[in-house]
Amino acid sequence: MSATDTLVSFRKVQKSYDGETLIVRDLNLDIRKGEFLTLLGPSGSGKTTSLMMLAGFETPTAGEIWLGDKRLDRVPPHKRDIGMVFQNYALFPHMTVAENVAFPLKVRGMGRGEISSKVKQALAMVQLDKFGGRYPGQMSGGQQQRVALARALVFQPQLVLMDEPLGALDKQLREHMQMEIKHIHAQLGVTVVYVTHDQSEALTMSDRVAVFHQGEIQQIDHPRALYEQPNNTFVANFIGENNRLAGTLHSQDGDTCAVRLPHGEMLHALAVKVGGAGSAVSLSIRPERVRLNRASEGCANRLTGRVEEFIYLGDHVRIRLEVAGARHFVVKQPIADLDRELKVNDVIPLGWDIEHARALDPAEAH
Template sequence: MSIAPPSQDVLVSFRAVQKSYDGESLIVKNLDLDIRRGEFLTLLGPSGSGKTTCLMMLAGFETPTHGEIRLEDRLLNNVPPHKRDIGMVFQNYALFPHMTVAENLAYPLTIRKLSKSEIAEKVKKALGMVKLDNFGHRYPGQLSGGQQQRVALARALVFNPKLVLMDEPLGALDKQLREHMQLEIKHIHESLGVTVVYVTHDQSEALTMSDRVAVFKDGIIQQIDAANVLYEAPANSFVANFIGENNTLAGEVLAAEGDYYAVRLAGGDVVRALAVCQGDKGAVTSMSIRPERVRLADQAAGCENRLAGRLAEFIYFGDHVRLRLEVAGQNGFMVKVPVGQLDSGWRVGDTLDVGWSARDLRALDPLAA
């Protein structure tokens, strides 16, 4: 899969990169990837998909089996980690417990042989950036998890690297603190303009923070796009189901009608769907529709696609209610309804019209068994 951003300044490039640990199976397969200067790029995917291995190769902790990794025009393949001038933030913080916060921040500056006055100035600035101005004298063991993560972030940025790598940095934090730190990291990135490559398996984190997201599966990037494009226009069934909530309907292509397919569902109903993955008449397709794009009852009346659904369950989420319905022989079809639009007369067991526009139903490749 070749990824070449048009007229953008490229900071990092992977070319035909492969990685194998046993000489047989490839964890990363022929990866071509350009990382743009100043962007926040997230590598997203399930465990074992190759995303962390890519980050470790970029950091220098792993060596590519094949291919080239370049930072600007510099070939990195055999450059040791400490000579790459790359900042790194880990999930476990990796702070020196016997050093104060200020000493931890000073360490990467000391090994770069900066003067004491320069070090003091940069440490002070970095502490201010992460809102820990008065914590320089404390030791890591005297800090909360969130404070330690701020110190780790400041240490990665204190020497003004061109590139900062973050490996699941918020995984050890509780939900509320994690969401707060997501916004802090995003704001720091925006203010500094540093290039960030971020690894996570949390798709909501990726959507919240990133300029672009690269979705990995089996060592291959399935799609790389802005968060809203990944969500609204997934390129295949894996991305559709991995990013956000998704309803899937399987069917058989009856005919192509311009950019759309006529598709027959298992129960015999025929729907129109946007043709994303190409298939001839008779081909099996897995169709994707987001829960918030579905309309119910009277609101479904003007929709191009309309089916009958049996209401099976109400699930309350505060600002909205998710309704689980049985549609086209599937009992896990979800619809999101804002609380203010919920009909108080609906009951479990009711049959409702279910509708959506053809452009919101995406005909993709069949789901893997």
């Protein structure tokens, strides 16, 4: 990526509140112009702190943050020309919707006529053009979030930051707003940095996702690559559902390896993050990649499993099995593919292909 494609650059950024514990450690991150980048991770992983340093509400303990060719970490928040959308909307209750949206333009000293036309455009973009005269308290949570979005975009900033903006909404509205924000992003081409702990939200909305853990980015990639090709156990477990089998590395041959399970079974997988022969390994297999009964016959890896439980989820069923001593091995099947004869306590063959098993570090494997 050339420097001209980069809008924001974190260079060796660190943050500590007590001088000892690093909440963010040595963060190096380039954010591309026009991309939708999500910072994803559990609470305390450093994602929100990184966003707040970019916004100017937190100061880095070390390192530099650049916006284009301007060093940002010394510029006060109100001079950064960055749009912000928070989970709690942060609207002014005593101002109408139109006044709330107009606020950033007034602060910038824009003329009344121009403000009026820009506010109309921004409200039309979030489908609230008829609500300008209402007050935030007269609106639903979803509508208030749209107002907050219009206010963040009205002054046409080159960068918009969103901190868990949909966290307070119910599931259906949340999913609807995810698509709205995605469409607005595509329409405007503005650069968005979005923070969430919700992995499905991150996968749905983003061009790229940076997975944070313990103050460091574990992996940054396109959603599909993160899901299909996690590069360590933390990412495999945090993104989507994941089956883990603990074993030891028997041998490695180029990109693939043989792993011995505790009861002696030998499996083959892609060698992604492994030590030498005899070292502990965690095998990662996605639930939808496992084949049952006759469908497993052509698979390179084959085991048997005892059916423990069926969990129906409308369009698909999750079948929990005991496999090689692991009690929580899950297979996901579309309802149409489910064998109606299958019942709890049945012992059945199952299998998966080498390219769908990843041998990773044993961290948190048990």
